[in-house]
Amino acid sequence: MNPIIEVKGVGKKYLINHERGRYVALRDVLAGIIKKPFAFLAKKARQVTGMESREDFWALRNVSFDVQKGEVIGIIGRNGAGKSTLLKILSQITPPTEGEIILRGRVGSLLEVGTGFHPELTGRENIFLNGAILGMKRTEIAKKFDRIVEFAGVDRFLDTPVKRYSSGMYVRLAFSVAAHMEPDILIVDEVLAVGDAEFQKKCLGKMQEVTQKEGRTILFVSHNMAAVERLCKKTIWLEGGTIKQIGETKEIIDAYLNGQPIIGGKEATEKLANRADKKGPHFKGIDVSAIGGGPVKSDSRLHFKLEYANDTKGDIIDPQINIIVTDELTQKRVLFIDSAISAETLGEHIPSHGTIICETAPINLKAGRYSITVWLIAAGSNRDVLENIVQFEVTTTDIEKFNFRLQPGKDFPSNIISYTFKNK
Amino acid sequence: MSSPQPTAITVIRPKKLFHLKDLKEIWVYRELLYFFSWRDLKVRYKQTMIGALWAIIQPFVAMVIFSVFFGGLAKIPSDNVPYPIFVYTGLLFWQLFSDSLSEVSGALIANQAIITKVYFPRLIIPITTVITKFVDFSIASIILAGMMFYYHITPSWQAIIVIPILLIITAMCAEGLGLFLAAINVKYRDVRYILPYFIQLLIFITPVIYPGSIAGHYSKFLALNPMTGVVNNARAVLLGTAQVNWLQIGISVVGCAVLLFIGVYMFKKVERYFADVV
Numbered sequence: 001m002n003p004i005i006e007v008k009g010v011g012k013k014y015l016i017n018h019e020r021g022r023y024v025a026l027r028d029v030l031a032g033i034i035k036k037p038f039a040f041l042a043k044k045a046r047q048v049t050g051m052e053s054r055e056d057f058w059a060l061r062n063v064s065f066d067v068q069k070g071e072v073i074g075i076i077g078r079n080g081a082g083k084s085t086l087l088k089i090l091s092q093i094t095p096p097t098e099g100e101i102i103l104r105g106r107v108g109s110l111l112e113v114g115t116g117f118h119p120e121l122t123g124r125e126n127i128f129l130n131g132a133i134l135g136m137k138r139t140e141i142a143k144k145f146d147r148i149v150e151f152a153g154v155d156r157f158l159d160t161p162v163k164r165y166s167s168g169m170y171v172r173l174a175f176s177v178a179a180h181m182e183p184d185i186l187i188v189d190e191v192l193a194v195g196d197a198e199f200q201k202k203c204l205g206k207m208q209e210v211t212q213k214e215g216r217t218i219l220f221v222s223h224n225m226a227a228v229e230r231l232c233k234k235t236i237w238l239e240g241g242t243i244k245q246i247g248e249t250k251e252i253i254d255a256y257l258n259g260q261p262i263i264g265g266k267e268a269t270e271k272l273a274n275r276a277d278k279k280g281p282h283f284k285g286i287d288v289s290a291i292g293g294g295p296v297k298s299d300s301r302l303h304f305k306l307e308y309a310n311d312t313k314g315d316i317i318d319p320q321i322n323i324i325v326t327d328e329l330t331q332k333r334v335l336f337i338d339s340a341i342s343a344e345t346l347g348e349h350i351p352s353h354g355t356i357i358c359e360t361a362p363i364n365l366k367a368g369r370y371s372i373t374v375w376l377i378a379a380g381s382n383r384d385v386l387e388n389i390v391q392f393e394v395t396t397t398d399i400e401k402f403n404f405r406l407q408p409g410k411d412f413p414s415n416i417i418s419y420t421f422k423n424k
Numbered sequence: 425m426s427s428p429q430p431t432a433i434t435v436i437r438p439k440k441l442f443h444l445k446d447l448k449e450i451w452v453y454r455e456l457l458y459f460f461s462w463r464d465l466k467v468r469y470k471q472t473m474i475g476a477l478w479a480i481i482q483p484f485v486a487m488v489i490f491s492v493f494f495g496g497l498a499k500i501p502s503d504n505v506p507y508p509i510f511v512y513t514g515l516l517f518w519q520l521f522s523d524s525l526s527e528v529s530g531a532l533i534a535n536q537a538i539i540t541k542v543y544f545p546r547l548i549i550p551i552t553t554v555i556t557k558f559v560d561f562s563i564a565s566i567i568l569a570g571m572m573f574y575y576h577i578t579p580s581w582q583a584i585i586v587i588p589i590l591l592i593i594t595a596m597c598a599e600g601l602g603l604f605l606a607a608i609n610v611k612y613r614d615v616r617y618i619l620p621y622f623i624q625l626l627i628f629i630t631p632v633i634y635p636g637s638i639a640g641h642y643s644k645f646l647a648l649n650p651m652t653g654v655v656n657n658a659r660a661v662l663l664g665t666a667q668v669n670w671l672q673i674g675i676s677v678v679g680c681a682v683l684l685f686i687g688v689y690m691f692k693k694v695e696r697y698f699a700d701v702v
Contacts, residue, residue, distance in 0.1 A: 014700060027614070029612075088699065089436065090436070091542070091543055092434075092436060092543035093539075093540060093541065093542070093543055093699045094697075094699040094700055095436065095437070095438055095696055096436065096437070096438055097438055098438060099437075099438075100435065100436065100437050101434075101435070101436040101437075102433065102434070102435050102436075103433065103434040103435075103436070104433050107434065109541075109542065109543075115537065115538055115541040115542050116537075116538045116541075116542065118463055118467055120466075120467045120470045120471075121463065121466065121467065125463075125466070128459065129459050129462075129463055132455055132456050132458075132459040133456065133459070133538065133542055133544065134542065135544075137455060138455055
């Protein structure tokens, strides 16, 4: 039998300047032409003759795989590995630049639940509208209406505009519509990052039921390794736009988690050793690890080892260390660790050369990519900053354990965690 | 979803510009067309006090003002029919055109949340827009019927054939120009600032507030504007101001077909990378 999904040599190219598309004003283009007409012409000429190497960026390249009917395939990879691009191509939101995909069946995608919900319309109206957007016929929606409402548990609010729904109700209704679409191929991207723990369990259960009882094919993209492991037999690991590994889920996840969870520390330390211009208090080395080793998880504790030196005078007076963890996706600070407001501060002075150890409580961060910036402050003024010096990836969000209530479109709550500083 | 048939095979390849299959696909998705129109109509007048009456008030107020200043004070001729009904007939078609145009040109941007998440033929959105404008047109037509009754004007029997043709021309014209602007709007948002002025200027090269005959030999140039044929002939059949000018209708048909072709072409071109740009 033919595979239900055949992906053959698919690639997607972006022009860098297109990619992060703030819109261009016509004025800027015209002003550019008027100010530098020759530069503009020369640039155009180079583009036409192909002499200028354009800034191409392949988000996906040479991706090929087959999926048999009834298989549940997990797709994992770091942010920017091409997962979302692959799903967007599969769900026809954006066309591939090269290659071909054959889909033998109706495709439904849950790229983001609640797409097309209109806040002014009632729950009942939105079920029909959303169903139609997802490709259901009116008769089909009418037939499934009761089941959709029951699964979402919103029957009392059916005739209330959804703008008055709580975000939990909103998500439940949206997922419920999508889950009852019954496509042959279902594409799921991170839907499980929404709703409360109880509802997430229900969703996972629904997905399992869908595959086991009804033999449906699912492509499941997630950072939640526990969920991938539970649902998928086979997993594709994407990295840098290509397939790094494909095979048994367990094997792939182990390989994935053991591949560089924290990067940048070693390289940074080498670079820091060669800084000649720093005379005052400055960093000499940095090492970040999860306490207990291995990959960083949502409940991991981080261990920072910061080597420092002061080449001018003796002790460093009134030392202070700030460690800032930024979410790479949103560029928001998620953790702010300050030795001055720690339970045990560094004291009034520390020796001219040494190492500072900081250990945190569980970081409580959801799966994703983060970067670390460290500051060294002495006597109230900034002496050294290492911006985004180390990157690390949190690989699992064990939502059931934390019982977080994540909401779609809302940021993860800022964390307050405890930590200790020690001078060795 | 590729298509609602359960066993359908979808092949995803680098996109070609235009395919006959695209038209078939729109037909397959016709229910979505209905749902989008229904949504737009339903949402539009929510939280307004007088609701759909707005569709009447706009052209009605414009008619009153134009009648006072152009008909009453400036004494602009009106082909031997009372100026209010003369200008209202023009405004009715003009507003169908200008409202459709301005909304179609912003349609892609306004619906980007859906477009970047779900697949469906993108042309559904601008088509929906024009459909909802037809509803406004029908509502506003009630006033015209009332005025015809008041002034004792009986439309010609030809109206049954000519008016649908004129409506189709208007829709194609607005759709074509709108799609063209929508395509530009994706990259250059200047469109939304220019367009209101552009539409204000367009009304002067369309015989809405004055009769087409006033232009003398320049009327040939005026006829190149597809909306000229629409407005002139609408008056001819509804108010009996003149004979139906089939040549003018022919010119309008060609004009709007060209506009529509260019519009769809540009739209299709942008459609390919739209989800990557916004």
